Amino acid sequence: MHTSTGRRAAAALTAGIALTAALVTPFPAQAVVGGTESTQAYSFMGSFQLSYPAPPRPDKHGCGVEVLAPQWVLTASHCAGRNPTNAKAGVPRGWKVRVGSLDTTSGGEVAEVDHYYRLATSRDEGGFWGRDLALMHLRTPVRAKPVRIASTTPPDNTPVRIMGWGMTCDDSTNPACFPTRLREADTVVQPISACPSHAAGGELCVGSADGSVAATNMDSGGPALVREGGQWAVAGVVSGPDESGKTLYSDVTRHADWINGIITGTDVPPDDPIPDMEGSADLSGCAGSVVRTPASRPQDPALLLTNGHCVQGQWPAPGAALVDQPADREVPIADPQGYPQTTARAKRLVYATMTGTDIALYRLDKTYAQLTAEGAKVFQLASVPVRTGDPLTVASVGARYHCTAEAVVPHLREGGYQLDNSIRYTTSDDCAPWHGDSGSALLAPDGTTVVGIHNTHNDDGEQCTDNNPCEVGPNGEVTSTKGRSYGQQLYMIADCLAKGSKLDLSRQGCTLTGAPPRPDDRDSHLGDQDPNHSPRTREP
Numbered sequence: 001m002h003t004s005t006g007r008r009a010a011a012a013l014t015a016g017i018a019l020t021a022a023l024v025t026p027f028p029a030q031a032v033v034g035g036t037e038s039t040q041a042y043s044f045m046g047s048f049q050l051s052y053p054a055p056p057r058p059d060k061h062g063c064g065v066e067v068l069a070p071q072w073v074l075t076a077s078h079c080a081g082r083n084p085t086n087a088k089a090g091v092p093r094g095w096k097v098r099v100g101s102l103d104t105t106s107g108g109e110v111a112e113v114d115h116y117y118r119l120a121t122s123r124d125e126g127g128f129w130g131r132d133l134a135l136m137h138l139r140t141p142v143r144a145k146p147v148r149i150a151s152t153t154p155p156d157n158t159p160v161r162i163m164g165w166g167m168t169c170d171d172s173t174n175p176a177c178f179p180t181r182l183r184e185a186d187t188v189v190q191p192i193s194a195c196p197s198h199a200a201g202g203e204l205c206v207g208s209a210d211g212s213v214a215a216t217n218m219d220s221g222g223p224a225l226v227r228e229g230g231q232w233a234v235a236g237v238v239s240g241p242d243e244s245g246k247t248l249y250s251d252v253t254r255h256a257d258w259i260n261g262i263i264t265g266t267d268v269p270p271d272d273p274i275p276d277m278e279g280s281a282d283l284s285g286c287a288g289s290v291v292r293t294p295a296s297r298p299q300d301p302a303l304l305l306t307n308g309h310c311v312q313g314q315w316p317a318p319g320a321a322l323v324d325q326p327a328d329r330e331v332p333i334a335d336p337q338g339y340p341q342t343t344a345r346a347k348r349l350v351y352a353t354m355t356g357t358d359i360a361l362y363r364l365d366k367t368y369a370q371l372t373a374e375g376a377k378v379f380q381l382a383s384v385p386v387r388t389g390d391p392l393t394v395a396s397v398g399a400r401y402h403c404t405a406e407a408v409v410p411h412l413r414e415g416g417y418q419l420d421n422s423i424r425y426t427t428s429d430d431c432a433p434w435h436g437d438s439g440s441a442l443l444a445p446d447g448t449t450v451v452g453i454h455n456t457h458n459d460d461g462e463q464c465t466d467n468n469p470c471e472v473g474p475n476g477e478v479t480s481t482k483g484r485s486y487g488q489q490l491y492m493i494a495d496c497l498a499k500g501s502k503l504d505l506s507r508q509g510c511t512l513t514g515a516p517p518r519p520d521d522r523d524s525h526l527g528d529q530d531p532n533h534s535p536r537t538r539e540p
Contacts, residue, residue, distance in 0.1 A: 211245020
């Protein structure tokens, strides 16, 4: 069952805009560490502010930007990467910049961002680090005097000025940690060897030797400025923290041709194609989907489907289920481009288990009729199992993976849990769900029927450990293959739901974990090698 992981990748996110309580990692203290509040505004310096995904601060500041031309600003690629599909080039929604002001909430000029171009993404074979740069085009020009790009990579010990509106403490729930006044500090470029986390090339190591002067969370995209001809020039852009406490900046001078090609219009990359994201629900580290059964009525409270291991709080114990538990989590439901079409709240955990299958059902605060009226896509829940050879689309948040059911595995074991009749996918470039894709619906070719649910992947080739599921064959043989991904069956759900979106484990035909044993249970599992235990309750 997948959880989020990453080292430099996670650091880039927390240094930028994906800053939630669940994602914050410790970073050595104050905003522009060792700096002071700026006393004079820089016309080219700006704050990148988003309404989606909204940073956890009142001013919506996520990253720094620098004005390079009247309609162009420079920032970090991972800042512009907070578009719903992680596209390399495209049209955003709800992005703006405030430039030329010391304060993120007033003054200066405000302009809407209508296009973005990222030099690199995490998918690029050429690597991401050292290429963590993005250009954003403004719908209307600003009058601010631009900053120019430095003429060459600054040598070691070159004086630089750094600045930004990064956090002043590590508590993302505390508004006092988010300064609205610009801070700055003077420091130097260190030898790249002084930053152990640096990439092979293209990065600057910036800050004091002891890390007492550096950038911090939400300073991403901000500049490392050098003096050339008596004026400021931008030599680097904050990419992420180094383990030494200093900061790694992408070297802007190495990519001046890419920047100038876009700004002048001579070499503009095409927009990425956007897959149909409609109906995906972002559960902050997991995905979900609103589902209905043939018996669901328009006036019934809508149900949200995700994994049992995606529930908040304690997971269901092996062999057990959580039934009718309180819940309160926001559920944004995507439009075709991946932006929120509408939002509901999950008010009750109806059911969750990680035994036999890996599912959770939440009851929302809106009915099917209300969600339909608000334009949200509602999926139909299948009542037949996935079979070998079935085509599947993994409907994740921000991505679509095209897979085929390579096999239906009798048993899958992982970290103390056993799953039955699991769906193993074929391995291909088009079928590569990963951490963060848990809970994604497996869609039939019609695009509206949910036939299964994605839940895990074998990371390291280990047997039966967390994030390393193993297959158990009909004769008890255990196999484990690195790189295999799996989904789970959910055809059993419909038989356990009554009118009003209510769970009834005593209904005839209900076989989910927690349903009472019936006289015919034993006969229905004669193919299992341990007829004394039902697969829905047996622990590995």
